[in-house]
Amino acid sequence: xxxxxxxxxxxxxxARQAAQSSDGYWKxxxxxxxxxxxxxxxxxxxxxxxxxxxxxxxIAPHDPFQGSMIRRLRxxxxxxxxxxxxxxxxxxxxxxxFGGRLSWFMGIVPVALAFVMGTFLxxxxxxxxxxxxxxxxxxxxxxxxxxxxxxxxxxxxxxxAGILNAILALTLVFVPPIIRVAESVTQGVRNLDFxxxxxxxxxxxxxxxxxxxxxxxxxxxxxxxxSLISVCMILASGLSFLGLGTRPPEAExxxxxxxxxxxxxxxxxxAVLPGACIFVTSICFNLVSDGMRQAMDVKG
Amino acid sequence: xxxxxxxRLIYAVPIALAVGFVCFMLVQIAPGDPINAIVxxxxxxxxxxxxxxxxxxxxxxxxxxxxxxxxxxxxxLGRSLATGRPVWSDLQSAIGNTLTLAASASLLxxxxxxxxxxxxGTFRGxxxxxxxxxxxxxxxxxxxxxxxxxxxxxxxxxxxMLPAMGAGPGGSADxxxxxxxxxxxxxxxxxxxxxxxxxxxxxxxxxxxxxMNQEFVVALRGKGLTxxxxxxxxxxxxAPNVLAVLGLQLGYLMGGSILVETVFSWPxxxxxxxxxxxxxxxxxxxxxxxxxxxxxxALNLLVDLVQTALDPRIKRA
Numbered sequence: 127x128x129x130x131x132x133x134x135x136x137x138x139x140x141a142r143q144a145a146q147s148s149d150g151y152w153k154x155x156x157x158x159x160x161x162x163x164x165x166x167x168x169x170x171x172x173x174x175x176x177x178x179x180x181x182x183x184x185i186a187p188h189d190p191f192q193g194s195m196i197r198r199l200r201x202x203x204x205x206x207x208x209x210x211x212x213x214x215x216x217x218x219x220x221x222x223x224f225g226g227r228l229s230w231f232m233g234i235v236p237v238a239l240a241f242v243m244g245t246f247l248x249x250x251x252x253x254x255x256x257x258x259x260x261x262x263x264x265x266x267x268x269x270x271x272x273x274x275x276x277x278x279x280x281x282x283x284x285x286x287a288g289i290l291n292a293i294l295a296l297t298l299v300f301v302p303p304i305i306r307v308a309e310s311v312t313q314g315v316r317n318l319d320f321x322x323x324x325x326x327x328x329x330x331x332x333x334x335x336x337x338x339x340x341x342x343x344x345x346x347x348x349x350x351x352x353s354l355i356s357v358c359m360i361l362a363s364g365l366s367f368l369g370l371g372t373r374p375p376e377a378e379x380x381x382x383x384x385x386x387x388x389x390x391x392x393x394x395x396x397a398v399l400p401g402a403c404i405f406v407t408s409i410c411f412n413l414v415s416d417g418m419r420q421a422m423d424v425k426g
Numbered sequence: 427x428x429x430x431x432x433x434r435l436i437y438a439v440p441i442a443l444a445v446g447f448v449c450f451m452l453v454q455i456a457p458g459d460p461i462n463a464i465v466x467x468x469x470x471x472x473x474x475x476x477x478x479x480x481x482x483x484x485x486x487x488x489x490x491x492x493x494x495x496x497x498x499x500x501x502x503l504g505r506s507l508a509t510g511r512p513v514w515s516d517l518q519s520a521i522g523n524t525l526t527l528a529a530s531a532s533l534l535x536x537x538x539x540x541x542x543x544x545x546x547g548t549f550r551g552x553x554x555x556x557x558x559x560x561x562x563x564x565x566x567x568x569x570x571x572x573x574x575x576x577x578x579x580x581x582x583x584x585x586x587m588l589p590a591m592g593a594g595p596g597g598s599a600d601x602x603x604x605x606x607x608x609x610x611x612x613x614x615x616x617x618x619x620x621x622x623x624x625x626x627x628x629x630x631x632x633x634x635x636x637x638m639n640q641e642f643v644v645a646l647r648g649k650g651l652t653x654x655x656x657x658x659x660x661x662x663x664x665a666p667n668v669l670a671v672l673g674l675q676l677g678y679l680m681g682g683s684i685l686v687e688t689v690f691s692w693p694x695x696x697x698x699x700x701x702x703x704x705x706x707x708x709x710x711x712x713x714x715x716x717x718x719x720x721x722x723x724a725l726n727l728l729v730d731l732v733q734t735a736l737d738p739r740i741k742r743a
Contacts, residue, residue, distance in 0.1 A: 268444040271723050273681030280715045283703040284452040287472060317666075364685050367571055368700060384613045387689075394579035401572025409567035416563075 158421035160163065165417025168410040179226035188217035190224040190377045199393045208395040212382070213389050218396060222403055225377035226256060228406065232371065233359030233411075234380070238294035241351040244301045248308020251317055251342060253335055263309065269302040276363055282370045292371040296362055300354055307350045311343045345422055352415040356408035363404050379404050431731060437522035438727050446498065449716040450491050453708045496720060503713035508705045513713035516698060521717065523593055524687070524694030529661025530611060531618035536672050538619070546627065548635025558627055565624025574617040574689035581613060588612050591691040614690045618683055622675040630670045633664045666737035672728035677722040 160164055178185065187206070193214035199212040209218040251262040269277065281295035315321065316339065324334050363380025365371035372378040374385065382400040390397045435698065465477050476485050482493055497504070503513040537561075546558035582590035589610050637660050646656050680695075687696030695714050702710035 235477050263702045264440075267441060268448065271441050271445050271726070272448075273678045273722055275678070275684065276681030276718055276722075277716060279684055279699060279703075280449075280452055280711070281455075283699070283711055284456040284708070286457060286706075356567055360567075363569060364571060367685060368688060368703070370703065380569075383575070387575065390575060390579055391583055394583050398572065398576050398579060400576060401569055404572060405567065408569065409564060412563055412567045 127239065128321055155418075155421045158349065159417060162417045162421065165414055165421075168413040168417070171406065172410050175226060176230070178223055179230060182223040182227065183221075186217075186220040186223045188220045190216065190220050191375055192204070192216065199389055199396065201393055202395055209399060210393060212386055212396070218399060221377040221382060222379070222400060225379045225382055225400065226403065226407075228289070228372055228376065228378040229359060229363055229380070229407070232292060232296070232362035232366075233355055233407075235355050236293050236298055236362070237351055237358050239293070239297045240300035240304050240354075241347070243297070244304025245308050245344070245347050245350075247301070248305040248347070249312045249335065249339065251305065252309040252312025253331070253339060255316075262305065266302045266305050269298070270306075274299050274357075275361065275364070278365060279368065279370070282365055287370050287373050292362060292365045295365070296358055299361070300351075300358060302308060303354070304347065304351060308343065308347050311346050315339050315342045349415065349419045349422060353412065355415070356411040359404060359408050359411070432736060434727060434730060438723060442723055443495075445719045445723060446495060446716060447491065449712050449719065450494055452712055454487070456630050456706075456708055489684060498741070503716070506702075506707055508701075508707045508710070513710050516710065517695070517714060517717055520521075520693065520695045520698045520714075523561065523692060524680060524683055524696065526690055527611065527614055527618060527687070527694060528676055528683055530615045531679055531683075532622050532672060532676045533616055534624055535619035535622030535675065539623045540621070540630055540668065542628040543630025544634055548638065550635050550638075555631075558631065562624040562627035562631075565620045565627070568620055570617050570620055571685040571689050573620060574613065574686055577613050578689070593693050610690075610692075614686055614692050617689070618679055618686045621682075622672075623676060623678065626668070626671060630664065630668055633667055634660060637663050666733050669736070670729050670733045673725055673732070677725040680721055682720050686723040719722040 129408065187208075193216040194211075195215055196213040197207070197211050199215075199354070200207050200212060202208070202210045204210055207217050207219070212218055212221065236403050247262050252260045272280070278295045278299045281298060282291050285291035285294065321334060321338050324338050329337070362371055363378070366380030367384045369384065372381050374381065379400040383397075383404075386397040386400065459479055461474060461481075461483060465474055469477075475484075485493070501514060503517070505512055505518065509516070542558040542561060546555040549555055576607045581588045590613070591610075593607065593610050643656060643660070646659055651659075670742060683692075683694060684696030684699050686692070687694050688700050691697065695718060698710060699714050701707070704712065
């Protein structure tokens with residue numbers, strides 16, 4: 127309508143601003159993420175990969191374990207085997223699709239476990255302070271004295287090959303850094319006025335942690351944990367590459383890279399495909415984590 | 427400073443002891459009775475008991491740890507179950523090779539990272555900056571064992587320019603600084619250098635950008651200094667933190683070179699660990715990890731001390 131007065135327009139602007147400012151924190155974060163093209167692109171690739179590995183049995187052209195002695199090490203572009211075959215004549219595309227399941231699983235589960243354990247111990251150490259803090263943080267220091275790759279290799283090397291042992295080893299590698307981050311952000315929050323106010327108004331320590339501390343520390347810890355997924359995936363595949371994680375004939379990118387290593391003189395470009403999958407996944411996780419950190423405006 | 431040095435040294439002792447304890451426990455958490463690795467499965471019970479006593483495996487765990495620790499302090503890491511040789515003698519040559527590889531990789535990664543990070547931090551937001559950030563992200567995201575394979579495919583299989591395996595002609599393990607040997611170092615060093623390159627680029631970029639925002643840089647420019655003069659001041663301010671990162675990276679590479687050494691059959695500690703894992707040679711596994719971790723602890727200590735000595739802004743007493 128053309129009869130809108132200046133006053134009405136002013137009111138409309140005010141109303142819109144009020145609506146914008148009442149948007150939740152998370153809404154703002156998602157708005158900022160949506161504007162970040164790199165992050166959205168990487169998230170899209172990850173989503174496609176996730177769907178592909180979930181529906182692997184439906185879209186894979188062959189059986190991941192069924193090989194053929196007369197069709198070994200076919201090049202990329204072979205009819206019926208678009209990405210070639212491996213040293214036992216199994217279809218590479220199929221094995222990459224199925225292998226993604228284990229690689230993703232081994233990249234995410236240890237970080238998720240470490241996130242839960244590390245947050246619990248770190249918040250406990252940061253909030254309780256005193257001797258509890260001393261005990262938890264000094265034990266953490268010991269694990270910091272090992273380079274992470276070495277610690278993972280040492281633990282899973284001693285326990286022997288196997289998926290569970292690898293997950294245990296990787297979880298132990300990622301708990302200490304998460305404890306450190308959780309402890310430092312908790313200490314930052316603990317001395318803020320609203321925590322004192324809550325305590326003064328009679329809230330128990332548990333309530334203070336649950337309502338006032340966790341809400342403020344979970345975001346930064348979570349963002350830190352997502353940045354570890356890419357490292358964890360590389361390490362997990364690395365363990366399989368050394369023969370410590372998954373065992374043949376299981377399909378897993380690191381293990382495939384290991385068994386195809388002998389074929390680099392015969393079919394070099396087929397042999398490096400599983401590693402390219404690890405690379406793409408890990409770089410996408412890294413960039414999405416970076417993008418989320420920027421959107422949440424979390425420092426560190 | 428002197429008191430800080432003493433305090434820091436004293437603080438390193440419990441850490442070193444705890445590292446020793448973790449390494450000792452590695453053998454304990456391993457499945458199966460360690461005695462089975464020594465005696466054949468059909469050995470009579472009295473022989474098994476005898477061997478158990480000889481190896482001190484019948485004593486309680488804390489006593490075993492004490493005995494083990496005493497031996498380690500004297501430089502006795504036990505004997506390899508597979509070869510019967512003392513672990514320390516195998517380790518010596520392996521450590522030298524790993525140090526050669528890790529040092530050249532850190533140096534390469536460090537130089538590239540400083541150049542990229544310095545340029546990115548100085549010209550914040552430019553195309554140069556974006557390229558450097560992209561390279562840095564790729565560097566920390568790439569599975570380096572895979573990068574090693576790709577390099578082998580390109581430079582050894584396709585172009586036939588560089589050797590793909592070993593540390594010298596004819597698979598010799600003795601190292602010398604001539605081209606015959608050095609050409610074996612090229613691909614593994616590049617492969618191992620991508621991680622420190624990514625991390626150093628990120629760190630240097632952050633530090634340089636922060637320094638460039640400080641008021642003294644404006645003052646320097648106001649005083650009439652240009653390019654080179656300002657650059658020297660920035661370097662002086664950035665150096666302590668950057669050197670600290672370099673030191674830690676060298677330590678990470680010493681421990682983390684196992685995958686690259688496996689790809690290139692580089693005769694270092696990683697390859698030693700790898701074969702120890704396959705033969706379930708626990709004394710070698712334990713000894714190698716202990717020595718590498720203690721090296722890392724010592725390096726941490728050194729970095730801390732050097733940083734304190736270099737940077738007058740850090741006041742530690």
